[in-house]
Amino acid sequence: xxSVFVSICMILIACMALAQPSPTKSxxxxxxxxxxxxxxxxxxxxxxxxxxxxxxxxxxxxxENGVMxxxxxxxxxxxxxxxxxWSVILGPxxxxxxxxxxxxxxxxxxxxxxxxxxxxxxxxxxxxxxPGKESEYIDVKEVHHGSLNRVWxxxxxxxLYRRMLVYTPPGYExxxxxxxxLYLLHGGSIDEEGWTTMGKAHLILDNLISQGKARPMxxxxxNGYANQTAAPGEGPVxxxxxxxGMAFSYGAFEKSLVxxxxxxxxxxxxxxxxxxxxxxxxxxxxxxxxxxxxLNNPDLFSYIGxxxxxxxxxxTELENQVExxxxxxxxxxxxxxxxxxxxxxxxxxxxxxxLRKHDLDFVYRESEGAxxxxxxxxxxxEFAQLLFK
Amino acid sequence: xxSVFVSICMILIACMALAQPSPTKSxxxxxxxxxxxxxxxxxxxxxxxxxxxxxxxxxxxxxENGVMxxxxxxxxxxxxxxxxxWSVILGPxxxxxxxxxxxxxxxxxxxxxxxxxxxxxxxxxxxxxxPGKESEYIDVKEVHHGSLNRVWxxxxxxxLYRRMLVYTPPGYExxxxxxxxLYLLHGGSIDEEGWTTMGKAHLILDNLISQGKARPMxxxxxNGYANQTAAPGEGPVxxxxxxxGMAFSYGAFEKSLVxxxxxxxxxxxxxxxxxxxxxxxxxxxxxxxxxxxxLNNPDLFSYIGxxxxxxxxxxTELENQVExxxxxxxxxxxxxxxxxxxxxxxxxxxxxxxLRKHDLDFVYRESEGAxxxxxxxxxxxEFAQLLFK
Numbered sequence: 001x002x003s004v005f006v007s008i009c010m011i012l013i014a015c016m017a018l019a020q021p022s023p024t025k026s027x028x029x030x031x032x033x034x035x036x037x038x039x040x041x042x043x044x045x046x047x048x049x050x051x052x053x054x055x056x057x058x059x060x061x062x063x064e065n066g067v068m069x070x071x072x073x074x075x076x077x078x079x080x081x082x083x084x085x086w087s088v089i090l091g092p093x094x095x096x097x098x099x100x101x102x103x104x105x106x107x108x109x110x111x112x113x114x115x116x117x118x119x120x121x122x123x124x125x126x127x128x129x130x131p132g133k134e135s136e137y138i139d140v141k142e143v144h145h146g147s148l149n150r151v152w153x154x155x156x157x158x159x160l161y162r163r164m165l166v167y168t169p170p171g172y173e174x175x176x177x178x179x180x181x182l183y184l185l186h187g188g189s190i191d192e193e194g195w196t197t198m199g200k201a202h203l204i205l206d207n208l209i210s211q212g213k214a215r216p217m218x219x220x221x222x223n224g225y226a227n228q229t230a231a232p233g234e235g236p237v238x239x240x241x242x243x244x245g246m247a248f249s250y251g252a253f254e255k256s257l258v259x260x261x262x263x264x265x266x267x268x269x270x271x272x273x274x275x276x277x278x279x280x281x282x283x284x285x286x287x288x289x290x291x292x293x294x295l296n297n298p299d300l301f302s303y304i305g306x307x308x309x310x311x312x313x314x315x316t317e318l319e320n321q322v323e324x325x326x327x328x329x330x331x332x333x334x335x336x337x338x339x340x341x342x343x344x345x346x347x348x349x350x351x352x353x354x355l356r357k358h359d360l361d362f363v364y365r366e367s368e369g370a371x372x373x374x375x376x377x378x379x380x381x382e383f384a385q386l387l388f389k
Numbered sequence: 390x391x392s393v394f395v396s397i398c399m400i401l402i403a404c405m406a407l408a409q410p411s412p413t414k415s416x417x418x419x420x421x422x423x424x425x426x427x428x429x430x431x432x433x434x435x436x437x438x439x440x441x442x443x444x445x446x447x448x449x450x451x452x453e454n455g456v457m458x459x460x461x462x463x464x465x466x467x468x469x470x471x472x473x474x475w476s477v478i479l480g481p482x483x484x485x486x487x488x489x490x491x492x493x494x495x496x497x498x499x500x501x502x503x504x505x506x507x508x509x510x511x512x513x514x515x516x517x518x519x520p521g522k523e524s525e526y527i528d529v530k531e532v533h534h535g536s537l538n539r540v541w542x543x544x545x546x547x548x549l550y551r552r553m554l555v556y557t558p559p560g561y562e563x564x565x566x567x568x569x570x571l572y573l574l575h576g577g578s579i580d581e582e583g584w585t586t587m588g589k590a591h592l593i594l595d596n597l598i599s600q601g602k603a604r605p606m607x608x609x610x611x612n613g614y615a616n617q618t619a620a621p622g623e624g625p626v627x628x629x630x631x632x633x634g635m636a637f638s639y640g641a642f643e644k645s646l647v648x649x650x651x652x653x654x655x656x657x658x659x660x661x662x663x664x665x666x667x668x669x670x671x672x673x674x675x676x677x678x679x680x681x682x683x684l685n686n687p688d689l690f691s692y693i694g695x696x697x698x699x700x701x702x703x704x705t706e707l708e709n710q711v712e713x714x715x716x717x718x719x720x721x722x723x724x725x726x727x728x729x730x731x732x733x734x735x736x737x738x739x740x741x742x743x744l745r746k747h748d749l750d751f752v753y754r755e756s757e758g759a760x761x762x763x764x765x766x767x768x769x770x771e772f773a774q775l776l777f778k
Binding site for chain 2: 040046148236
């Protein structure tokens, strides 16, 4: 037997040697006091800089005469030593999860020494995690983890066979309990993967549940574009679909949510299929999807969130719907927006004014920040703690 | 209502504008006759080349005096036009799925215009898919898709709480049927995600099942390193674990598979918990894990595969185990290896000789190719069609 052991070990060692440098030997190193050292070996490069979500002005947008303008790319230069290693120490960087890119001779790329990436729509970003008290709620901790399932379902409403993510809480597989469900909707240019890859929704719930701060629940994360089957590369590209992707005002997606997704979830999973055990929220486009859905189905959800989305000019029909929603007495109506959000702050204020005018009971959260995941992750954590109680 | 519709549309359009260029506008374009154009906008770069898995010699390794040597990086230069766009047309490239990287002024990076990537251990590669008859079996087709679940389970054997992937076949959620199970093990330097991201196991089964060529089955893909909780970034990094990651000869991982994983699967999922409805295979390290497991548990699996793994010097104890395995009469023993595999071809031949010496009934497949996914994907497709029949 010994000879087998030895020969197998030889093969194994050879296989191990095939591996590239360990991902733990990332080019990113979090130092004392949350300073962060970035380094990249690039002896032949002429200029290397870094841009990251923690930098003030990153991804900034503004409107000039109604036309949206992107701010310039904010970045910091790295300096090269005589071995060809470029590096820079930045910070302090507040504990959180951030996307970043290197710019190598003018081309923005992911960090070749970091396999942990996240996709923000059509852009791939390397991930920097700065541990600390403020980022504990999105960290992968040694707690029980729920399962994350990529599930396909039929949508007769859209004439599509589609993909969604379903989080089941720790203990779901081995238990018999029935659970409440949060329907969690993504924003424009994102897809069914955004709330986990960018939003860390599964980790937020793992951590809250482990601390007894949130009730164990399912999270259902569908794709909000009514003309897509799945995230890029994960589903067939479908053309000539009559359902318009941007259909709104109780559009195609919202109808498929009510007619196709909720019945699928309630027939397949161990969930409690009633109003008091359904919650819905979403960010930006998903916030509008959420609000449209509850306006048109006031008796479906007891817990309603609207993150960074609002309305511009309320009309009589909308006011009537708000009155009907009020009489349906949701247990929670939660509205939040960043005060420097160029896309949604004004419209959120209009929504808040409307809700106040009709004397609805609701929570309104204004945060420092813009139209980014830095506010949506804490919003989910706050919202989730208020559900099903 | 119209004003709401209009204002919501305005918000939406703004959100859409935030998106980067569409991922369908990849820098990669498959032309007629499987020629492929690669292009990258990099006006300030001095040299741009591309390296990809279809290139002869890509990732080649050899042994000199027992020391493993990697071949040089094979690449093709791109040429720059006066707009700063670098491009090259390569091919013809045989229909398949390939990883590739750009090398920009000496730094190997993913394609910034392609969000579809795969992680090969500690390296992230952009993905080129060339459609065609030969690659249909790994394509995302308009067929019913199984679900892919990231599941956590307790491993008392290893003292770890760990992650695995579980594929359930189309119809699992909505049906009542019980299914057979394939345990599918990864190789060295990979993890529980490898068989789907690199190996396309879920798509291979989706396609075979849709054509009636394979029986609907579950696929269980655990992490084969006995000292890891999960793929990089997906689980807490665990130190001071007594279970050695490289333990072999019926080592720690194989014990946890038998003691922890199989009982978990058979208690949680609708599966048929008997020998004739269990299959096991794996590649390289996972092939050895598979063979070790069946040698030590000859009555657990009726279907056994060993991909690109073998033995060096069979001894008496191993020969005795092979005799016991023979008397357990597995319905299928399937061995395959690439003829130019520098790691496993010789040891596979030794295994084959041993099996012949003991007169076991087995399938032996020799393929053109080395220690790569180009042979493991077809192996899985062939093996899966022989199972549970």
